[in-house]
Amino acid sequence: MLTAHIYHPHAHAALSDRLILTYEDRFLRRKVLVLASGGTILVDLPKTTSLDHGGVLVTTDGREIAIEAAVEPLLQVTGPDLPRLAWHVGNRHTPCQIETARLLIQPDHVIADMLVRLGARVDEVAEPFTPEGGAYGHGRTHGHDHSHGHGPHDQTHDHGHDH
Template sequence: MIPTAQKVVPNAHDVTDHVTLDYDARFLRRKMLKTQSGLEVLVDLPKTTSLMDGDALETNDGLRIGICAAPEPLLEITGQGLHRIAWHIGNRHTPCQIEDTRLFIQQNHVMAQMLAQLGAHVRAVTLPFTPEGGAYGHGRTHGHDHGAQHGPDTAHSHEH
């Protein structure tokens, strides 16, 4: 019988096995995963969940499968005025990993061009991606359309 994981344990210890997933694959509800040891585990969470590096999936038989962030193609952003650059990234609802002297986003040639025009130094790297979670306790930022309902003179809130 295939073990079923229906619970996420944040910052888990005492894991039995590991699974390595990129940022997009760590956003899931129901999926079959294969661990590093070759064990197949059915993930069947009550709702779509953003898993973080260091979390674990707990199976019905008590196994804890640790989540590892996989290296993936990113853009490393450095330079003067990182706070201003971070604002422009956030204004586009782009997931961003924030460190003291650099930012990381998923590779995107349009964003790379915009950031270079803002004076940022941008270079391609391959690293695990662990961006900031969304506001208000949500694990992901989700793009949304400001559309015609919000004209240029119409204020609106992103609060939920």
């Protein structure tokens, strides 16, 4: 069985397989998972990590496994005052994917009812979920360092790309 022990926020080599995981399943430290190819992999990270869509796990033999957000049931929130609606969602510490014309949140009838009372339209959808990382670093991140944890002396380097 393959074993992955390093997580990177982006690929450095050709990808050898994919892991398709829900938002909740992308929080892990040690677990056996099924790859898209049908094989299995033991993820054995030093600490609990939020695996972002687009990141990779590196196996002990150097292969890179792509992390993909799985399609899952969500609520699409739209309305004339999206910033206000986003504030109310964030005020309840609810993971939220913020887009120009909509918000995506996990199904929650209490939050949905509150949003409707605030003038939102709430619709059920099934899509990949990549919420904002926020102050606690869970979910999609827009900025990251390149510390890769290759051993006792972490290596930080520039790949020559912008984030």
